[in-house]
Amino acid sequence: MAQRVVVIGAGAVGAAIAVETAKRGFEVTLLDPAEPGGDKAASFGNAGWLSVQSVIPPAEPGVWKKIPGYLLDPLGPLAIRPLHLPLIAPWLLRYMTAAWTRERVLAIAEILRPLLVDAPRLNAELAAEAGTPDLVAASSGLMHVFRDRAQFETEKTSWSVRGAVGVEWDELGPHEIRDLQPDLDPRYRFAALVRGGGFCRDPGGHVASIVRLAERMGVRRVAARALDFAFSADRLCGVVTEAGALPATRAVIAAGVRSDPLARWIGLSVPLESERGYHVHFPGLDIGPGATPVMVHDRKVAITRMATGLRVAGQVELAGTDAPANWKRAEVLKTHLLAVFPGLADRIRAAEAKPWLGHRPSTPDGRPVIGRSPRPDVLVAYGHGHIGLASGPKTARIVADLLTDRTPEIPIAGFAPDRFRLFGGRS
Ligand SMILES: Cc1cc2nc3c(=O)[nH]c(=O)nc-3n(C[C@H](O)[C@H](O)[C@H](O)COP(=O)(O)OP(=O)(O)OC[C@H]3O[C@@H](n4cnc5c(N)ncnc54)[C@H](O)[C@@H]3O)c2cc1C
Structure with missing residues (x-):
């Protein structure tokens, strides 16, 4: 059975992840309450x-x-x-x-x-x-x-x-x-x-277009907010949303500035x-x-x-x-x-x-967090600060490599999600 990946957030980062994971053979759901490319996301209005x-x-x-x-x-x-x-x-x-x-x-x-x-x-x-x-x-x-x-x-x-x-x-x-x-x-x-x-030449249009590509590749889009995760014997079995639970064997948090509450549910403390x-x-x-x-x-x-x-x-x-x-x-x-x-x-x-x-x-050091969370079935890809439009596709390749147990093409230790743990939580 194909692995089911739920990508949370359809900004520049999540949209690219949806395409890349679909290419690698996953069954992908892209979750976002807002219209992809819309003006509520940072990815719409950047330079x-x-x-x-x-x-x-x-x-x-x-x-x-x-x-x-x-x-x-x-x-x-x-x-x-x-x-x-x-x-x-x-x-x-x-x-x-x-x-x-x-x-x-x-x-x-x-x-x-x-x-x-x-x-x-x-x-x-x-x-x-x-x-x-x-x-x-x-x-x-x-x-x-x-x-x-x-x-x-x-x-x-x-x-x-x-x-x-x-x-x-x-x-x-x-x-x-x-x-x-x-x-x-x-x-x-x-x-x-x-x-x-x-x-x-049109960041919002670019994101919308990438999401349309994802849909043509078979990615299912769900217009709802992720609220929590469901686990069974320590393995991820679903993402809880406003519209009910979505079955999932893997999830990726790519919800931009709203990622922190979800990350906290799975024990990750990143100053965002x-x-x-x-x-x-x-x-x-x-x-x-x-x-x-x-x-x-x-x-x-x-x-x-x-x-x-x-x-x-x-x-x-x-x-x-x-x-x-x-x-x-x-x-x-x-x-x-x-x-x-x-x-x-x-x-x-x-x-x-x-x-x-x-x-x-x-994040305070200008580096995104990209990698596995304390719950290894849940990955994170957020905190891209000033460079999220530019670095979305490369982030997507790293995430897809991790999901397929390949060594990412660039060193990722510097993006470790747990690098702030010695300093405690948010601010
Ligand atoms: C003024 C300005 C100029 C910038 N200029 C540049 C630039 O020139 N080049 C560059 O590379 N970057 C630039 N940036 C930064 C760039 O825009 C961001 O780094 C990037 O858009 C972040 O993308 P994202 O996908 O992580 O987040 P977002 O684009 O914010 O997308 C996150 C998505 O997650 C969704 N979401 C939130 N919570 C949930 C939930 N619980 N469940 C499901 N979905 C959820 C949201 O609805 C949203 O669609 C600029 C930013 C600003 C503000």
Whole structure:
């Protein structure tokens, strides 16, 4: 009898897992109360970057020096709501210490690099298989822009670590930047154009398309929330959902920022926090960066021209999952966009602007948890923070390898779900 796998969560991670496990011959059910690709999931509203260079822990070296200022500036690039601070203090401490020294940053980069190195290609292959190849641009390059070389040098630890793990980039001066980004404010006179980076032209559409592929491969989709697991003599026999129990011999928790309660049921304690992020999307607006998305370092925003319009995304707000959105942050993103593309200001102002808030599912060390839980029939694949769109397909291959008792193609010790156990629970 075929093994029955229930994949919990149909975001970028769960959708890719559903396809990969179906390919390996499992009988798969994909469980999610929401419509795949819909705007409630982080996978809908991200910046679309398929980064090969996002190997630095999100706190970034030296961020701790800036925390007092962030607490005073509710609209800055990293904001912490004061009421939430006591709840997340332990998580925050670990978040900052993950990037405390160059050695720690390098150790994390060495773990993340294999997860990301072929992210554009794997996403492009998945999109092609799904019949939507146009949704992924696998070789656009990704451009980080700075006022000048001196500003780039302020991030020298991060960039030297990237170089040390094999990320390659070309350094561009004003004329080369203008050739690629004619509308960018000419005060940006230095750029690092990351080779091998790509982007997704419609992240929500990409996820929906992967789920349709899964269904064509025989994956059954159930629109319900997972609540618990059922075991018989220590072996998994079902996943309990709002719509009743689903028979299962294996399950994978891939529920993004909502994974923690399920993980706790099976004895796993992972410090998971929402790094809330925002975007403003201008539907149908076909201007801004050319074929290469830009990250503007002094404003900490990513700007991507998507198939569906222009998107500016960014910011980290630590305020939990339930606090209402602070839409002033979306206004700030729009202000940044107008400043970065001054010649396009009239068209941007005239366009419809749709704000969005989403939850990056973040561990403090910037590494997802991928592997077996204390209940070996239940695997976990969540906590992808800033890189879940990019790393979904590689995560899926690791999970499928574990389910078939194969050695995964990259080292996974650095993603061990139990790596936080010495530190106790959530925050
Ligand atoms: C502003 C912003 C910009 C970003 N930019 C990028 C980027 O450029 N590149 C990149 O790679 N990443 C980026 N990210 C991060 C990326 O979006 C996330 O890492 C990724 O979407 C996480 O995917 P996921 O599948 O784990 O979670 P999600 O996409 O959140 O999906 C989880 C799914 O699980 C479902 N679910 C929850 N609870 C249950 C339950 N109990 N039972 C069943 N289903 C459940 C939810 O309904 C949801 O559909 C960005 C994020 C933000 C917020």
